[in-house]
Amino acid sequence: MLLLAATCAGPAAAGVIEQSDRLVRQGYDRPEPALQALLQLQREQEALTPRPAQTVRRLQLARAIVLAQNGRVAEAGMLAEELRTGTAGSEPDEADGTARANLVRALVAENDGQLDVAAALAQAAVPVLQQGCPGPDGAPSTTSADCDYRAAWRALQVIERHAQSRALWAEGARHLRIAAQLAEAQHDSYRQALVLGLLALDIARQGDMPGAMRTLQQAQRVAAPLDDPDVQVRLRLHEARLADMRGEHQQSLRLAEDALPIARKADSPRLESLLNANLSDLYARQNRPADALRAAEAALPVVRRHGDQRAERVLINNAGLAKIGLGRIAEGKLDLARLAELWQRSGAPGSEAQSLREFGEALAAAGDARGALELFHRERKLSAEVMKANRAAALKDVQQRYDTESKQREIELVSRDNALKTAALANRELQQRVWALMAAVMALSVGVAALLYLRVREINRRLQASHANLRLQSERDPLTGLSNRRQFQAAMARGGERGVEGALLLVDIDHFKHVNDGHGHSVGDAVLVEVARRLAGCVRENDLVVRWGGEEFLILAPAVSAEQAEQLAARVLEQIGREPVDSGTGGGSEDVLRVTASIGYARFPLPPDDLPVPWEQAVNLADMALYTAKGQGRNRAIGVIGAQLRSADELKAIENDFDSAWRDGRVRLHEQPGPQPDLFS
Incomplete structure (x- = not known):
């Protein structure tokens, strides 16, 4: 549904490009006639003397896009290789051919669910495809023949969909604005x-x-x-x-x-299937499983015929949930098995975990507690793997950003130090002049020397204050004002190899995604700020409260007993869940939100063996307890009150399979429920 720009390519080339653009749009629903017409256009261009190499490449790209958007991966891959190497009668242009090949591969990877790969390929293609196109500021006012704004437009959307999958809405909007400017400049x-x-x-x-x-x-x-x-x-x-x-x-x-x-008037079965996919989701939310299943089953044959794996995964998910809602549990489970196979093939564990969660909730609602529990364990294990990978990536990102910020601070300090040295040299020169005139103006020289001394002291004081302020800012979360991971890691580093000594609590706001989806991110931010305030009111002055990430917080309470750790967990549950949170938007009672939390905690070293536990593994144990709390229904605290930890190997074994360790008694847990809804004031 895109292609080719030719403002400066001459009337004949421009007509070919516009014709190929229409054929790409037609190929979305009817690929075979479109592909044959595009191939005929390409052959006609190759027969011209001199051969218009750029137009030929764009026709190759048009064919590859039709193939990719219809799931014909092998054929699209062959055309991508032709674009890269400059075969099939077109002269090689390494940068241009590689960019177009990368766009084709990005579309194929996206259809297969490999969004990270797709975004990287599209990102590499955009700068070449945008050559000669208007920039973000609108210049240049006219485009050159190098500007393939339609291809750049499509690549930017691939990048935006990847940003959307990671909830990076601002980043996605930035790419869409560039795409809109490209289209507007061409009056498209x-x-x-x-x-x-x-x-x-x-x-x-x-x-x-x-x-x-x-x-x-x-x-x-x-x-x-x-x-x-x-x-x-x-x-x-x-x-x-x-x-x-x-x-x-x-x-x-x-x-x-x-x-x-x-959509029916447009005679576009794929457009109609897109609507049915969205309708199936809307019907499911309104508890209309029969309508949801009807819409999903109407769309599935179309998307399968066109090899649209992204849409197929969504529709199988919706159809399976609808079947379970209609009591056809065995059929729903078969859909889940097919869906899991598709997710694993595409390498998207986060999406697979989401599907497992939705199917587990549907089975629980249908009365299949055993099936729901099985899916819960699968989802929890998969979510733990995803979280572990995300945590490793986040820690790496934090370390990189910390290194960058540290270097920037060093540059600022060096600059200020140079300024101070320059001032000191100037002061020294003034002092020498004063000494030369001391015999005549002793009283004046003493006053000037004192003034210069005070000036140097003031510069030093400001430099130290600025350095302290920079350090404070680097250790604080900008939204809640709490400590961040960097400060916690610094505190752990100061503790040496003794491991954690005291209570460690991981606190997660229940169903926080519903707050963001239902009320907007500004309300979600207000909830985070209020929960942070309540947490700060639960602890002692020397305890550390950390914004651990997203809606998750960490509390480190040194030198407390096991009983005090349990009391602290109960106090946190009470403070968060007892009173509703006012979003502060002035919308009345609908802006008052009921918020609860789930907590995983432990007091280290753990009895009875008192083995020192490194902070990373202490956080993992608290995290596993947190997942157990969420699995038990949320709005509760699960504490690890004892464990068989005679060696580091036993600790590692518990980390690898926490559920088994809990069931066979190697780990002892304590549960505390949170305030119940009927107790809210």
Whole structure:
């Protein structure tokens, strides 16, 4: 649904490019006729003298895109290799060919669920594809033949979808704005309207619903003269999603259902399947499993016929959940097995864990407690692996950022030190002049020397204060004002090899994703700030409260007994869950949120063996206790009150299989429930 720019390529080339663009759009639903027509266009161009090499490459890219968006991976890969090496009658252009090959491979990887690979390939392609195109500031005003804005437009969307999968809404919006500027500069209202609609969703996910609505209205104004059913359906779908984010679920469903006749008018089975996929999700949320299953099953044959694995995974997920909701549990489990196979093939453990969680909740609601428990254990194990990988990546990122910030601070300190030395040299020169005139102006020289001395002291004082301020800022979380991981790690490093001595608690806000999704990220931030305030009120002056990441907090309480650790956990549950949280948006009672937390904790060294536990493994044990608390229903604290830890190997064995260690008695746990809903004031 994109391709090729030729503002300066001459009328004939421009006509070929526009024709190929229309064929790529047609190939979304009907690949074979589009591929044959594109191949014929390519052969006609190759027969010209001189051969228009750039136009030939763009026609090759058009064919590869049609193949990739229809799941024909092997054929798309062969064309990508032709683009890279400059075969099939086109002269080699290493940078241009490699960029186009990378775009094709990015589309194939994205369809296979490998979003990290897809984003890296698209990111590498964008600078070459954008050569000669308008930049973010709008210059240059005209484009050269090198500017393939349609290909760059598509690559930018691949990068945005990767950012969206990591909840990096601002980063995704930045790429969509660049894509919108490229389309606007070329007066391509179709592409401009499409990315403005997507941009509205990213703006809404950042908590700015008024800004999102303004952007959607801009997209609708741009699309109005086109009378294009494809754009109308997609913008109507974006409008439905925004209504769902605002909590207007009936309005959202009505908008999506009203778009179905438009999709049928467009004679686009894939567009209709996209609508059915979204409808299946909306029906499921409104507890209409029969309608959800009907919509999913209507869409599945279409997406399978076109090799759209991304859509297939979503539809199998929705269909399986609907079958369980209808009591067809065995069929739902078969769908889950197929879904797990697809997730594992694509290498997306985070998405697989989400599916396991949803199916587990559906089985529990259907009364299949055993099946739900099995999925719970699978999801917890997979989530632990994902969290471990994410934690390692986050620690690496923190270390890299810390090194960068440390170097920057060193540069600032050196600059200030140089300024101080310069001032000192100037002071010394002044002092020498004073000594030369001392015999005549002794009284004046003493006053000047004193003034210079005070000036040097003041410069030193300011330098020390600035250094202390920089260090404080590097050890604080900017949102909550709590300590961050860096300060905790520094505290642990000062403790040497003795390991953790005292209580360690990991606190996780229950269902925090629902707060962000239902109320927006600004309300989520308000909840985090209030929970941080309550945690700070639960501890002693010398205890350390850390923003551990996202909605997770860590408390280190040195020199406390096991009984005091249990009391601290109970106090934290009470302080967080007893009183509702006011989001502070002025919206009335609907802005008062009920918030609870799950806690995993332990007091180290653990009895009866009192083996020293390094802080990394202490955090892991608390984390496993936290997962157990969440698995037991949330709003509770699970404490590790004893463990058989006679050696480091036994500690490692418990880390590797915490559930088995708990069941066979190698680990003893203590559970404390949180405040119940009927006790809220």
